Amino acid sequence: MSEERKKAIGTILEAGFQMESDAFKALMEISAPGHLDPLVKEVLRVAGTVVPRPASISRDLVLRAAEHLDISGKTLDADHSGLGHGRRFAEDLESRLEVVSDPTGKLGTTGSFDDFLRYFRSRFDKMSLLFRQRMDTRNAGTISDALSGGSNGRGRFICMVLDKREKGDRIFLTVDDYEDEATVLVGRQNPTLYEMARKIVRDQVIYIQARKSAGPLLVAESIILPEIPDRKPVHASEEIYAALVSDVHVGSKVFLEDEFRRVLSWLKGDIGTPNQREVAERVKYVLIGGDLVDGIGVYPRQEVDLAVPDIYEQYRLAAKFVSEIPEYMDVVLIPGNHDAVRQALPQPAIPKDFAGPVYDSRKITSLGDPAEVRLHGVHFLLYHGTSLMDILSGVPGLDYQRPVEVMEYQLRARHLSPEYGKMTPIGPEQEDFLVVERVPDVFTSGHIHVSGAGIYRGTTIVNSGAWQGQTDYQKRMGLIPKPGILPVVNLKTLDVKMINFQ
Numbered sequence: 001m002s003e004e005r006k007k008a009i010g011t012i013l014e015a016g017f018q019m020e021s022d023a024f025k026a027l028m029e030i031s032a033p034g035h036l037d038p039l040v041k042e043v044l045r046v047a048g049t050v051v052p053r054p055a056s057i058s059r060d061l062v063l064r065a066a067e068h069l070d071i072s073g074k075t076l077d078a079d080h081s082g083l084g085h086g087r088r089f090a091e092d093l094e095s096r097l098e099v100v101s102d103p104t105g106k107l108g109t110t111g112s113f114d115d116f117l118r119y120f121r122s123r124f125d126k127m128s129l130l131f132r133q134r135m136d137t138r139n140a141g142t143i144s145d146a147l148s149g150g151s152n153g154r155g156r157f158i159c160m161v162l163d164k165r166e167k168g169d170r171i172f173l174t175v176d177d178y179e180d181e182a183t184v185l186v187g188r189q190n191p192t193l194y195e196m197a198r199k200i201v202r203d204q205v206i207y208i209q210a211r212k213s214a215g216p217l218l219v220a221e222s223i224i225l226p227e228i229p230d231r232k233p234v235h236a237s238e239e240i241y242a243a244l245v246s247d248v249h250v251g252s253k254v255f256l257e258d259e260f261r262r263v264l265s266w267l268k269g270d271i272g273t274p275n276q277r278e279v280a281e282r283v284k285y286v287l288i289g290g291d292l293v294d295g296i297g298v299y300p301r302q303e304v305d306l307a308v309p310d311i312y313e314q315y316r317l318a319a320k321f322v323s324e325i326p327e328y329m330d331v332v333l334i335p336g337n338h339d340a341v342r343q344a345l346p347q348p349a350i351p352k353d354f355a356g357p358v359y360d361s362r363k364i365t366s367l368g369d370p371a372e373v374r375l376h377g378v379h380f381l382l383y384h385g386t387s388l389m390d391i392l393s394g395v396p397g398l399d400y401q402r403p404v405e406v407m408e409y410q411l412r413a414r415h416l417s418p419e420y421g422k423m424t425p426i427g428p429e430q431e432d433f434l435v436v437e438r439v440p441d442v443f444t445s446g447h448i449h450v451s452g453a454g455i456y457r458g459t460t461i462v463n464s465g466a467w468q469g470q471t472d473y474q475k476r477m478g479l480i481p482k483p484g485i486l487p488v489v490n491l492k493t494l495d496v497k498m499i500n501f502q
């Protein structure tokens, strides 16, 4: 008896069923070598629905299961394994989607001076709490303590960086902790510290240990970022997948329609290598990370890049694509800077006024940006990525072709848009929704149109690339996208497969 057959019988016995000899014969007749496993799974699923529970698997039960898989009475063809056309693994698995956080409905700022003060206070308080929960920084004092420590006295404090100036081989940080302000000097004597200080941006909240000089200056001895702890992430108990789509840009002249249609065909089980089809069969979640459409007037002279210059028509076309995602999959949608919703972060969910056809096309969980969800227990932080270019331009050593490092920077800073007042508009809400308060198991973004994946301290980082070729605007800016690649996260292992649809 082949290993595969032995394993099939073992699986059935382990599930607590006896096997009738006719049933065994039917099982062997119906399934082709290498394809017994899906049939056995379906047999067990069907047996589980029978009341009262049968003691043994009958021939009839095997035939019913085969019917579900659409392989009854015919031998499986190795190239058309039926994986795509019968009952699919994810189809029979109940969805476990929980929304952990969503800014929609919680936003409202008048942009007054008081609002700005409250916003930064919220940032400082949230970040201070993160430091107070850490063993090595929980005993932080204040700037005032450090300043009154006397010459060569030491102090440690949590502070917000108000300004950073580089003069020769020295960096001066002006810092504030809502009680006092001080200037902190970072010299080149300690190269690691100096390199770290170079990467600090304005408005970031950090922990500093400093020595007081003879004058009013504090001299930095160490700087600690809020960081995420190194830990073991949560894994799903089943092998189930989330496909990450973002930056589709429907309506753009260079929307990669053929490639995107292939993604939908793959999700439906119509195309793919046997391995890819096996993954498609287990996709339960499709996450759309913003820039579903190209929008109107997002950047200067965008009209020359548009094939569809009407925002309503763009969403109508997008809805057609979205409606093709198999019904049993859960779709989560967040906005991007090209979507028809307020541009300032955090963004609420895309309103129905514009994207009505998308909402009507199928069931969708529509959230703001950023948002957090749990999928089969795995905690996802979903963020479109609007601030990634700001971080790239403000922090030395980063490169847009390596998006994972930029996202790692955000996790270390525990903030999605550390520097205020650059290209990314931020609404001065009562609460800073951009602080990374909870450590995600998976952190996903898009926006820079370059896909990538990596792991930082247990968190899987994924940038989901794009489905748009190079626009004239990107050509002018010298940006080379890497589109047409779909990241798919295995929620059991948190491994990321990059499927190339180019």
Ligand SMILES: [Fe+2]
Pocket: 247, 249, 291, 336, 338, 447, 448, 449, 466
């Ligand atoms: Fe985009």
Ligand SMILES: [Fe+2]
Pocket: 291, 336, 337, 338, 384, 386, 446, 447, 448
């Ligand atoms: Fe974007």
